[in-house]
Amino acid sequence: MQDHKNKIDPNSEVETTGHQWDDDEGYPLKEFNNPLPKWWLYTFYATIIWAIVYWVLYPAWPLPNGNTEGMLGWTQKKQLAEEIRVAKEAQKPFDNKLASLSLEEINKDNSLLQYAISGGKAIFGDNCAPCHGSGGVGSKAHGFPTLVDDDWIFGGTLADINETVQNGRTGAMPAHLESADGAFTQAQVNDLAEYVLSISNQSHDAVKAGRGDTLFHGEASCNACHGDNGRGSLKDTFDGERLDKATGAPNLTDAVWLYGGSRETITQTIARGRTGKMPAWGEGFEGFGRQLDPLSIKQVVLYVHSLGGGQ
Amino acid sequence: MKHATIEKSIPLMSILTLLMVMVGGLVEIVPLFLIESTIENVSGVRPYTPLELKGRDIYIREGCYNCHSQMIRPFRDEAERYGHYSLAAESKYDHPFQWGSKRTGPDLARVGGKYSSLWHQEHMRNPRNLVPESVMPSYSWLEKDALDYADVGDRMSALSMVGVPYTENQIKNAIADLEAQATPDSDTEAIMSRYDEKIPLDNFDGNPKKITELDALVAYLQVLGTMVDFSSQQAKAQ
Known part of the structure; x- marks a missing residue:
């Protein structure tokens, strides 16, 4: 690398920095000293001015006790x-x-x-x-x-x-199975479940469902909340009287179930009770x-x- | 000073380069020394309990941060959805902090107490059981894997070296405290006196027989954003 000050390249007539390499073949590689494009240079100056204006107007520099707050007093x-x-x-x-x-x-x-x-x-x-x-x-x-x-x-x-x-x-569905502090045996709970399956038009054991019917309207008094037809406290009656809808006993005769309408789930609901809470x-x-x-x-x-x- | 002069003198250029780097360094480093004035002075923020800390480790292990940030920014849409914007003080014991703005899932900075532990159990098993449009993967193994917490005391000692104010008593009782928090019908007086009256206590994974990774993760999620009481005037001033 040689150093030649401010030469003008004879071919392009552009000033060089004087840095020149590889000239042993007669075609040297030179570093031209082209000025920056004007648009670029002025944009650069503008960003510097922008930064200074920003420092004055907005929060910018950290100080020992906080930061400069800026004249606009802007904060997020x-x-x-x-x-x-x-x-x-x-x-x-x-x-x-x-x-x-x-x-x-x-x-x-x-x-x-x-x-x-x-x-x-x-x-x-x-x-x-x-x-x-x-x-x-x-x-x-x-x-x-x-x-x-x-x-x-x-x-x-x-x-x-x-x-x-x-x-x-x-929800105020009580538990009915003996082991869950209820008053009924597993067989009776199963009978009740069969009856619920029968009134919701699902496949069921008719004999068990018959026994469940008696329990539903008798000893277990399910009808006191679910109604004489099992259609729930909103729609059904008990002993000829409209039920209190605040009881929230669901309709057992449709296909809509809160916890599920399978034999297992219905049995579980009767045996253990449900106390869902809103x-x-x-x-x-x-x-x-x-x-x-x-x-x-x-x-x-x-x-x-x-x-x-x-x- | 001409540029050529600087360029040709190695000692001069070295000195000027050093000065320039120092300016950059000062701008980056000085604020760190002033951080005390940046962190809001609010009460309530405490170090994580051992169970929450293990949950946080699982949160990081599973890469939850890839989709969930923990930083509510001071914008109206975020304040309306997530609550009060996050304060620096709220993550002062986080190493590393979980800030961010990339949200494939929602921000979790204030998820604590928003859902029940039952919801979290079901959600980790399969998020789509509860949010049909969710793209979150299932984390169903968390409720099966026993939590390995033999090292929790050591982890707390390590954190205390970087400024988390765990007391000797807290570190010594780490394992007992971890078990107590996941077993709410046990004697929880001790852990409450060591940490806070209102730490979340629950069978976080719904299984009282075993302390699982889900226990830890849900305990951590249930405390996020709940430490500062924003109804108090003092927090409002921040």
Whole structure:
């Protein structure tokens, strides 16, 4: 490598840095001293100026006690608070109407209903979906009811759903087998199961089912909750009287089951009982460690009501 | 100073290079010494219990961080979905921390207490049993594999060397505390006095007979984001 200062390359007439290699063949490799393109250079200067302006306006340099705060006083936290304020402001007219109107009134106002359902969907996803599944499909394995059909346990009107969400519900199916503190033998439990299979139109043993029928309406008094026809506390009667729907005894004659309708599952349900629990979400309850505010409850009730089975 | 002068003098160039590197180094290193002023002063953050710590190890072993971050950023959509944005103080005992923004699955910074342990058991067995559209793999072996926790005390000693304030008493009783937390009907007074009144206590894997890897993992998930009480005014100020 040789060093020749500021020569002009005779072929291209460009200034070189003087660095030159491999010239033993007569075709040397030279380092041209081309100036930077102007657009590039000015863009570079602009970014430097931009950086200085940024340091002045925004938080930038770390200091022993924190950092430079910038003239605009901008922080991410302030921006978040502002965004939330703006969103709340935009929701306010809707929220005020939601708060002042009853569930039935909201249900009739289409634009307000759409607003409530969108909000309810998010609230449902955050709080209810863990048990009832995304979209309210439920889970048979754990007895979490599906909310998308029109088969209800405690009722599917707006008022019923509201009651369920506000105050919670507890299943009250007692255990019947002796070893589970019940009053019946395994054979009697099996008879009852056969009877339930018979009224739900599944294959069953007619003799056992006959004995189960007697127990159902007699000693075990299943009909006191499930009704004389086994059609559940919502639809059936006991001794000619309408049943209290707050009992939540399901209809045993249809194909919809909370825990499952196989012989094994029905026997298990009768033997051990079921005490499924829907937590209370209304104010004053702390059963689930969390609460929903009244506005959220309204929205989630309207959402569940809209899922397909609302009455 | 002409560039040619610098380029041709090795000692001069070395000195100037060193100065330049020092500026870069200072910008990166100085904030580390000022970190005390960066971490919010909130109460409630405590080191993980032995069971939670083992759960955290499983979380890292299974690569959960590949899809789940633990950092709620201060944006409205995140605050609405996940809750209060994460504070630096909340991960001060995490080695390594689990921050990130790549979310194939949801952020888990505040998943603690959001679902029941029963939900987690079912979800680890097969996520699609509960969330039909989930792409999370099944982790069904966790509830079968016994948790190997003989080394948990050593792990706590190691963490205390990098600044996690485990007391000698906590390290000494690590195994007893781990067993107590996974067995809620045992005597849990001791572990609560050593850690916190509100540590999660449960049969996290639904099987009271055996302490499995699922016990540890669910215990860890159930404590995430629950240590700071955001309803208190002090936390709100941050």
